[in-house]
Amino acid sequence: xxxxxxxxxxxxxxxxxxxxxxxxxxxxxxxxxxxxxxxxxxxxxxxxxxxxxxxxxxxxxxxxxxxxxxxxxxxxxxxxxxxxxxxxxxxxxxxxxxxxxxxxxxxxxxxxxxxxxxxxxxxxxxxxxxxxxxxxxxxxxxxxxxxxxxxxxxxxxxxxxxxxxxxxxxxxxxxxxxxxxxxxxxxxxxxxxxxxxxxxxxxxxxxxxxxxxxxxxxxxxxxxxxxxxxxxxxxxxxxxxxxxxxxxxxxxxxxxxxxxxxxxxxxxxxxxxxxxxxxxxxxxxxxxxxxxxxxxxxxxxxxxxxxxx
Amino acid sequence: xxxxxxxxxxxxxxxxxxxxxxxxxxxxxxxxxxxxxxxxxxxxxxxxxxxxxxxxxxxxxxxxxxxxxxxxxxxxxxxxxxxxxxxxxxxxxxxxxxxxxxxxxxxxxxxxxxxxxxxxxxxxxxxxxxxxxxxxxxxxxxxxxxxxxxxxxxxxxxxxxxxxxxxxxxxxxxxxxxxxxxxxxxxxxxxxxxxxxxxxxxxxxxxxxxxxxxxxxxxxxxxxxxxxxxxxxxxxxxxxxxxxxxxxxxxxxxxxxxxxxx
Numbered sequence: 001x002x003x004x005x006x007x008x009x010x011x012x013x014x015x016x017x018x019x020x021x022x023x024x025x026x027x028x029x030x031x032x033x034x035x036x037x038x039x040x041x042x043x044x045x046x047x048x049x050x051x052x053x054x055x056x057x058x059x060x061x062x063x064x065x066x067x068x069x070x071x072x073x074x075x076x077x078x079x080x081x082x083x084x085x086x087x088x089x090x091x092x093x094x095x096x097x098x099x100x101x102x103x104x105x106x107x108x109x110x111x112x113x114x115x116x117x118x119x120x121x122x123x124x125x126x127x128x129x130x131x132x133x134x135x136x137x138x139x140x141x142x143x144x145x146x147x148x149x150x151x152x153x154x155x156x157x158x159x160x161x162x163x164x165x166x167x168x169x170x171x172x173x174x175x176x177x178x179x180x181x182x183x184x185x186x187x188x189x190x191x192x193x194x195x196x197x198x199x200x201x202x203x204x205x206x207x208x209x210x211x212x213x214x215x216x217x218x219x220x221x222x223x224x225x226x227x228x229x230x231x232x233x234x235x236x237x238x239x240x241x242x243x244x245x246x247x248x249x250x251x252x253x254x255x256x257x258x259x260x261x262x263x264x265x266x267x268x269x270x271x272x273x274x275x276x277x278x279x280x281x282x283x284x285x286x287x288x289x290x291x292x293x294x295x296x297x298x299x300x301x302x303x304x305x306x307x308x309x
Numbered sequence: 310x311x312x313x314x315x316x317x318x319x320x321x322x323x324x325x326x327x328x329x330x331x332x333x334x335x336x337x338x339x340x341x342x343x344x345x346x347x348x349x350x351x352x353x354x355x356x357x358x359x360x361x362x363x364x365x366x367x368x369x370x371x372x373x374x375x376x377x378x379x380x381x382x383x384x385x386x387x388x389x390x391x392x393x394x395x396x397x398x399x400x401x402x403x404x405x406x407x408x409x410x411x412x413x414x415x416x417x418x419x420x421x422x423x424x425x426x427x428x429x430x431x432x433x434x435x436x437x438x439x440x441x442x443x444x445x446x447x448x449x450x451x452x453x454x455x456x457x458x459x460x461x462x463x464x465x466x467x468x469x470x471x472x473x474x475x476x477x478x479x480x481x482x483x484x485x486x487x488x489x490x491x492x493x494x495x496x497x498x499x500x501x502x503x504x505x506x507x508x509x510x511x512x513x514x515x516x517x518x519x520x521x522x523x524x525x526x527x528x529x530x531x532x533x534x535x536x537x538x539x540x541x542x543x544x545x546x547x548x549x550x551x552x553x554x555x556x557x558x559x560x561x562x563x564x565x566x567x568x569x570x571x
Contacts, residue, residue: 158427161427162419168423168458168459
């Protein structure tokens with residue numbers, strides 16, 4: 001974070017778009033969030049040149065922590081080249097001019113929407129989440145005054161009522177994303193709409209995690225190596241999703257898979273949601289059962305037509 | 310009806326007064342409530358019964374006066390000097406509150422089982438099977454069939470909702486239950502069954518109850534002691550049978566003589 005304050009020059013954006021006073025304000029909120037893991041810190045969220053829901057919270061957090069030497073990776077649903085990731089990467093390339101990458105290991109700051117990379121993160125990396133609704137109790141208790149009181153008093157019985165309902169109605173805990181966690185034995189937190197598959201990665205993660213909700217004007221954080229427990233019942237312990245097949249392209253197991261429809265005759269395949277992880281494995285020579293299938297060619301896999309040309 | 314369990318009062322109310330601006334809600338109310346005792350507060354609409362009940366149950370701070378409660382450890386604590394956390398814990402463990410309108414006391418969009426189990430989960434029970442069997446047991450005790458455990462209270466009749474609300478309140482074995490017109494709005498046959506049930510539960514569990522009602526028959530059936538309120542003041546109090554059989558105050562005489570004779 002060295003010397004991001006640019007000399008004012010007409011027609012130029014300040015480094016990473018936000019003005020320096022705003023960044024200071026957001027950094028204060030971030031520091032408070034780190035000091036109280038899982039606590040939602042209100043902050044004066046700014047209008048950003050993109051609509052709410054596109055990651056305005058994450059963008060403001062990233063803009064505030066970005067330095068000139070940082071290398072930025074943008075993820076949208078695990079992928080680096082979907083709309084949201086491409087737009088936001090372009091935004092920071094234009095306003096901050098920082099180096100960007102697709103590779104998880106190379107990035108120092110990773111902003112993500114709905115996934116955590118499969119590869120373990122390191123202490124010198126920061127993971128920034130885009131959060132639509134930061135309040136885990138919101139759909140159970142609509143009043144903000146009441147939810148804040150519930151957090152203050154650690155009055156979290158209601159959260160388990162929801163899980164109870166899940167089991168009563170479905171026979172198992174049916175919540176699959178935005179699965180509530182308890183941070184550092186104190187605050188119940190919404191880990192943003194990541195699949196619950198990623199919840200174990202949040203626990204004791206080496207990297208700093210920052211969560212930004214632009215519309216709701218909240219920032220929260222999990223410092224490195226913090227205990228994060230997914231809520232459950234003793235007789236219905238927390239479980240992550242399991243896939244009965246490996247990734248169709250790279251053959252990886254124990255990773256989160258996306259289902260991709262191949263044609264309108266019912267053809268489908270399951271591929272890694274983390275596209276960088278999948279590509280790296282294929283570069284190393286791992287091949288999945290459908291890697292050679294021509295139907296899978298257009299899914300970022302081997303593209304025979306293009307290489308032939 | 311039941312033998313009082315202790316010589317020490319459970320609830321001690323001294324000079325509780327509540328103003329709404331210049332108007333008096335209730336004035337200078339003092340009484341003691343002993344363990345296992347059922348106290349009825351009767352009076353016409355607007356006489357301050359509900360104001361008093363809300364003051365007692367920490368839902369409405371009195372303007373002046375003190376309310377002390379004997380905690381489980383035996384110490385007397387002023388309710389309005391407890392921290393918010395202690396007060397909430399008290400309300401969901403040691404106390405119950407039965408509303409006139411069951412929808413106010415239930416979560417209408419979660420199942421009956423979860424409604425009963427909520428208090429258990431709030432005090433830290435994390436075993437689904439145990440919570441569910443306790444909920445099932447309580448549904449049985451309030452005469453709701455087991456196969457309704459996963460149904461929303463929305464699909465319940467008025468009487469069932471009221472019984473569910475009672476189960477939800479009693480699941481943590483509270484010592485003190487506040488009731489605000491628990492039989493209001495129910496037809497007489499349902500009322501009779503509910504009263505029967507309440508009477509049995511109160512006797513079995515040795516509950517202390519403060520019940521607000523305008524129905525003197527309910528007061529007579531349930532309560533040991535009665536307080537008659539008028540314009541915010543307690544004008545007469547004593548043993549229920551005594552007050553209802555031999556009312557002293559002209560207003561109480563009027564109330565008693567107004568009971569419809571069928």
